[in-house]
Amino acid sequence: MQPLPEDPDIEFDYQLDPNKPLVLLLGWVDHEGVISSLKTSGRQYKKKILNSYPDNWAATADLFDQFKISSVIGKFPANVMKLIVDESYRQVRERLFGAIGSVPNQIYLFEDILAGEQSDKFREEYRPYPERAILEEALAFLKQHNIEVIPYARKAEVTVLADAFLDETDKNLIFRLYVPIGRLWSGEADRFLQLFQDYLVKVEHLQVRLDQKRTEHGVIYEFHGQPPEGQHSLGPEFQEFSKLMALFQTDTEAASVLIASKGGNPQDVLKVVSRYAKEARRLQLDIKHEAEAKAVSIRHRLESELMDAGLSTEEWAQLPALVSKAVPQITGQVGGDALLLGRPSQGTGGPTHVTYNFRPQFIGTVNGVIAEEINGNQHFDPEHHQLLELVGQHGGTEAKKLETAVYEIADKGVDKVDRLKAKQKLTAFLIEIGRKTGDLAFGVLQTYIEKQLGL
Numbered sequence: 001m002q003p004l005p006e007d008p009d010i011e012f013d014y015q016l017d018p019n020k021p022l023v024l025l026l027g028w029v030d031h032e033g034v035i036s037s038l039k040t041s042g043r044q045y046k047k048k049i050l051n052s053y054p055d056n057w058a059a060t061a062d063l064f065d066q067f068k069i070s071s072v073i074g075k076f077p078a079n080v081m082k083l084i085v086d087e088s089y090r091q092v093r094e095r096l097f098g099a100i101g102s103v104p105n106q107i108y109l110f111e112d113i114l115a116g117e118q119s120d121k122f123r124e125e126y127r128p129y130p131e132r133a134i135l136e137e138a139l140a141f142l143k144q145h146n147i148e149v150i151p152y153a154r155k156a157e158v159t160v161l162a163d164a165f166l167d168e169t170d171k172n173l174i175f176r177l178y179v180p181i182g183r184l185w186s187g188e189a190d191r192f193l194q195l196f197q198d199y200l201v202k203v204e205h206l207q208v209r210l211d212q213k214r215t216e217h218g219v220i221y222e223f224h225g226q227p228p229e230g231q232h233s234l235g236p237e238f239q240e241f242s243k244l245m246a247l248f249q250t251d252t253e254a255a256s257v258l259i260a261s262k263g264g265n266p267q268d269v270l271k272v273v274s275r276y277a278k279e280a281r282r283l284q285l286d287i288k289h290e291a292e293a294k295a296v297s298i299r300h301r302l303e304s305e306l307m308d309a310g311l312s313t314e315e316w317a318q319l320p321a322l323v324s325k326a327v328p329q330i331t332g333q334v335g336g337d338a339l340l341l342g343r344p345s346q347g348t349g350g351p352t353h354v355t356y357n358f359r360p361q362f363i364g365t366v367n368g369v370i371a372e373e374i375n376g377n378q379h380f381d382p383e384h385h386q387l388l389e390l391v392g393q394h395g396g397t398e399a400k401k402l403e404t405a406v407y408e409i410a411d412k413g414v415d416k417v418d419r420l421k422a423k424q425k426l427t428a429f430l431i432e433i434g435r436k437t438g439d440l441a442f443g444v445l446q447t448y449i450e451k452q453l454g455l
Contacts, residue, residue, distance in 0.1 A: 016044055022067040023166065024100075026050055026060075026074025029108065033159040034073070037166055043070070050080050057092045064099040071169040072105040073162045078113050081130045084138040093141070101146035104169045104232055108158045111151040114139075115431050136435075146232070150424050151431060161424060164417045174208070175223035175234040177400060178407040180376035181216075184294055184328065188287055193221050195279055196241050202272055203262050204228070204237060215413030217378040220404075235397065248280035295327045298373045305365055315362075326370045383448035384410055387426065390445075394433050402429055409452045423449050 016022065023038060023045040030047050038045050046067075048060045063069065083089050084097075116135050130138065142149055152158050179189050197210040200223075208225035223234055247255040256273045260266070302319055371380070384406060391402040405422035408414045414422075426449055434442040 016046065016067070018067055020044055020068075021070035022046060022063070024048065024060075024063060024069050024072045024074075026072060026107070027076055027080070029073055029075040029158060029162060031155065031159040031162070034162045034166070037163045041166075041170060043166075043170070050074070050083070051077055054089050054092050057089065057096050061092065061096040061099055064102075069099070069103050071103055071166065072100050073107075073165060074105075075108045075158060076113075078110075078129050081109075081113065081138040082134055084141055085134050097142065097145040097147060102230070104165075105146075106148050106150050106161070106165045107142070108150050108152050108161065111153050111427070111431070114149065114151045114428065116435060139432075149428060151428050152424065157420065157424070160417060160420060164421055172224050172226060173222055174225060174227045174232070175221075175238070176404055177221045178218050178404040178411075179221065180218045180378060180407065181214075182376035184374045185287060185290055186219075186376065188283055188290065190219070191279070191283065192245070195245075195276070196238065197223065199241050199244075199276075200225075200234070200237060202268070203259055203264070205263070208234075213415075215411050217376065217411045217413060218407060220408075220414070220418075235400070238400075245276065245280045245283070248277045249284060252277050291327050294373060295323050298326065298370060299323045301369050301373065302366060305369065306362060309362060309365075311362070322366070323370075327374065378410065380410060381448065383445055387445055387448075390433065391429070395429070398429075402426065409449055419453055423453055 021043065023043050025034075025045055025047040027050060035045075046063065048056070048063070050057065050060070084093055113129060113135075116129065116132055129135075139149065150161060152161065177193070179186050183189075193210065197208060200206045200208040206225055206228065208223055211222045211224060213220040213222065227234055228237070244255055244258060247258070252273070255277070256269070259273055259276075260269050299319060302323070387406045388403060391399055391406065395402045402425060405425045408422040409419055409426065411419075427446060430442045430446055430449075
């Protein structure tokens with residue numbers, strides 16, 4: 001497939017206004033549902049085709065100088081992945097994708113292309129597939145430039161995903177986190193996130209609001225607003241606030257200097273410092289008390305459920321030590337990571353699942369009680385925990401987004417569109433690490449993800 005000789009722009013029935021934000025559409029992503037959504041919300045848009053010559057790539061990059069691009073969505077055929085690494089495109093690609101990566105973006109790529117395996121040889125749109133080395137170089141380039149690549153299996157998925165993405169950007173969604181109800185420290189996590197929103201407004205001077213979506217099994221926290229200049233999310237701010245709360249417990253003066261460096265009225269800074277220092281101490285104490293109460297609750301439940309099981313004296317004697325190992329302990333300072341926000345249920349004291357010398361017929365009961373008390377009121381399949389472990393090992397800077405996605409696909413109370421978005425994020429993650437490691441076992445986890453959505 002050769003590049004098209006020219007860029008077939010769609011015809012517009014209105015004049016583009018350089019003073020208004022512009023949504024940039026790349027490739028044949030202008031499905032009826034996407035265009036309807038743009039028109040309904042009154043957003044102007046322009047379509048460009050990247051399966052074209054370098055001059056058109058340069059013209060597309062020029063749009064970022066002519067308009068305020070609010071977001072970019074695109075659908076790439078296989079040939080565009082080849083053009084990305086083509087020598088004649090190397091100079092213009094830096095300018096174009098650097099600009100795309102500076103704004104919220106999503107690029108949809110057929111699952112087979114992303115996996116590097118063509119399952120349907122009759123789909124002319126996606127033939128011929130790039131060689132593995134070319135694909136790897138193109139994907140690495142896109143990732144380096146903050147391009148979010150989302151796989152899809154059916155065109156209808158692109159419409160749903162693109163519409164949801166446009167809605168998120170219209171509402172300025174910049175951070176999202178899922179916390180299971182009843183999970184250890186879920187109450188403290190709620191307070192921590194409320195404080196984080198307060199910190200963003202009063203210290204970072206950002207216009208950010210915090211919304212909550214509650215299901216039977218969890219709470220989804222969504223931060224809406226404008227992130228700092230040059231960022232798409234609040235990840236760096238979240239890490240800094242976590243460190244700040246820990247610092248309040250070891251060096252209040254250093255924490256005060258950090259807050260003062262953000263600017264603001266000195267009198268207001270003193271009030272903020274006093275409040276956060278108090279909240280940090282209160283959180284640390286409540287975390288300690290919650291862990292102690294959870295340990296007692298687990299021990300009492302185990303004693304009740306195993307009372308008539310005929311345990312030996314030695315097995316009964318093991319229960320207190322078992323429970324002590326099972327409940328995560330935070331021996332250092334409290335912070336977002338310490339509260340297990342967006343993480344599997346394990347803390348600095350060790351994993352929830354522990355080794356002990358119980359007869360096999362009792363192990364299921366023991367594990368079940370511990371998991372329910374620590375993880376919350378929802379039963380999770382083994383594949384759920386395997387996904388969380390993989391995310392922890394390979395998720396990198398995207399770990400919190402991926403962990404939220406793992407919980408969302410397991411919670412049937414979450415909106416269907418949000419669960420589809422979660423599925424596609426996890427699919428992209430599994431394909432990437434499977435492609436890098438050559439491990440075919442990830443197909444089992446992919447099957448689990450699809451099963452959760454009834455596919």
